[in-house]
Amino acid sequence: MVNGPRSVFVERGGKLEATDIHFNNDQHLLNIIDRIVSTVGRRIDESSPMVDARLKDGSRVNAIIPPLALDGPSMSIRRFAIERLDMQGLVDLGSMPEELVPVFEGIVKARLNVLISGGTGSGKTTLLNILSGYIPKDERIVTIEDSAELQLQQPHTVRLETRPPNVEGKGKSVSGNWYVTVCGCARTGS
Ligand SMILES: Nc1ncnc2c1ncn2[C@@H]1O[C@H](COP(=O)(O)OP(=O)(O)OP(=O)(O)O)[C@@H](O)[C@H]1O
Numbered sequence: 001m002v003n004g005p006r007s008v009f010v011e012r013g014g015k016l017e018a019t020d021i022h023f024n025n026d027q028h029l030l031n032i033i034d035r036i037v038s039t040v041g042r043r044i045d046e047s048s049p050m051v052d053a054r055l056k057d058g059s060r061v062n063a064i065i066p067p068l069a070l071d072g073p074s075m076s077i078r079r080f081a082i083e084r085l086d087m088q089g090l091v092d093l094g095s096m097p098e099e100l101v102p103v104f105e106g107i108v109k110a111r112l113n114v115l116i117s118g119g120t121g122s123g124k125t126t127l128l129n130i131l132s133g134y135i136p137k138d139e140r141i142v143t144i145e146d147s148a149e150l151q152l153q154q155p156h157t158v159r160l161e162t163r164p165p166n167v168e169g170k171g172k173s174v175s176g177n178w179y180v181t182v183c184g185c186a187r188t189g190s
């Protein structure tokens with residue numbers, strides 16, 4: 001997390017730590033941000049001062065620059081978890097009561113609508129990925145995400161990602177958070 005050229009934090013084991021990494025100045029940081037977002041075909045400038053994008057390795061980057069960011073450019077990069085949790089992992093961690101596992105399985109198999117909400121980094125995508133494992137393999141799944149991060153195991157999947165408008169303000173696609181739709185039955189989350 002870069003809050004400005006002289007304020008860089010990293011999160012390790014769920015805790016934020018200040019680092020001694022510094023950029024030379026706002027312009028240096030801005031150049032780095034510009035380089036990062038342009039590698040994935042996005043742009044950031046005064047007329048479009050915020051970018052949410054997915055990098056080639058799957059990490060998600062968010063950058064905001066002036067005039068929206070008052071104290072200079074800021075950026076965060078959220079990396080993908082290397083080890084994927086499964087339902088047994090959630091039970092072992094004490095996050096999921098064992099007796100609720102079949103309830104969640106039933107909720108997905110009965111195609112009920114599910115809303116998963118929570119703070120940043122609270123485990124929403126992890127839970128959704130795990131729950132998606134209960135969707136039968138013969139269903140057709142369509143996903144719509146702001147920046148794609150779901151890792152569905154089923155073969156019959158169409159993945160869509162939102163798109164910001166171009167310089168003329170055209171071409172904007174669906175926005176919002178993500179939706180997993182199974183044959184017209186929407187499961188939504190944030
Ligand atoms: N129940 C849990 N116990 C411990 N760690 C967890 C748990 N669930 C998820 N995590 C870990 O926490 C991190 C964040 O999880 P995840 O990406 O699912 O959160 P999120 O709510 O989708 O975040 P964001 O708001 O950034 O989209 C990951 O490294 C994940 O492996």
Ligand SMILES: [Mg+2]
Nearest residue numbers: 124125126149
């Ligand atoms: Mg998420």
